[in-house]
Amino acid sequence: MNWQVRYALANIAKTAGRTKAEFVTGNLIRLSTEDQPDVLALISSDELIDEAVAKQYVNEFPDLDFICGYRTTCVWVGGAIEYLEARRVGWGNFGTLLSAALEGNANTASHKMYRFSSRILRQHRSVERTERKFDRIHRVFLKDGRTVTIGMVSEYEPTADAIRSLWEQFGPLDFVWNINPNGRPSFDALDAGRELGCEVLKWEELRERLSNA
Structure with missing residues (x-):
């Protein structure tokens, strides 16, 4: 065994x-x-x-x-x-x-950590379709013609290391979505995202980015 x-x-x-x-x-x-x-x-x-x-x-x-x-x-x-x-x-x-x-x-059943977030992303009115690259990485095709790559982090307060590790493991991202409903990214995580060329966001912020060119 x-x-x-x-x-x-x-x-x-x-x-x-x-x-x-x-x-x-x-x-x-x-x-x-x-x-x-x-x-x-x-x-x-x-x-x-x-x-x-x-x-x-x-x-x-x-x-x-x-x-x-x-x-x-x-x-x-x-x-x-x-x-x-x-x-x-x-x-x-x-x-x-x-x-x-x-x-x-x-x-x-699907992975409970990412199930809800993946569903609301697919159902967003600005999304034409999504392509799931990994359990926590989605390639998102928007109705306005844009294509963005979104990575999910579930930590309560994602650190700079969490953002850099996600980028290093899965490649360049446009957005990192902190999917923990009770947490917020640390200031260091926000800075790390800017250094890498991506935004670290909660859902309310990400929803606006997807809706607005």
């Missing part, structure tokens, strides 16, 4: 309440919640889940309901997200898996 599976089972036993879990094989577990469908979940220790990795898991386990990126540093590539969603396989972190098991929607 892999380390991530042992940790997942132990955490579910301690914290999940109505949800119980059992080891199946390899890195697969089954979650059972009263009055909800069982969830066959793959617990991955990958740092990066791209389309090739996602296809490998689905081909190996055709009955898979959910892939869990157990590491907090796990990054999901847009192609993997598109592939899994087309096949009704949920994806996200450990917290997403537990919520999905309780709510009975594991096959359609």
Whole structure:
């Protein structure tokens, strides 16, 4: 049994309440919640889940309901997200898996950290379409002809290092969106964004940028 599976089972036993879990094989577990469908979940220790990795898991386990990126540093590539969603396989972190098991929607669940923000971005009246490059990076095509790249950071008070790290890992950005509803970027983060050539914003500010040329 892999380390991530042992940790997942132990955490579910301690914290999940109505949800119980059992080891199946390899890195697969089954979650059972009263009055909800069982969830066959793959617990991955990958740092990066791209389309090739996602296809490998689905081909190996055709009955898979959910892939869990157990590491907090796990990054999901847009192609993997598109592939899994087309096949009704949920994806996200450990917290997403537990919520999905309780709510009975594991096959359609997506990473809870980015789910709401990604949805309101797609639904904004100025947006023609979005292209998801990574779980936290969107290429946004606006109805006025502009195209912008938006990165999401979830920290309560993003620091300059958080902004620089996002840029270094994922490439140039037009906007960095602090998606934590209760936080605000630090002054150092704002300065770091200006040095890199991007703006660090909350949703109210980003919404105005998307609406106005």
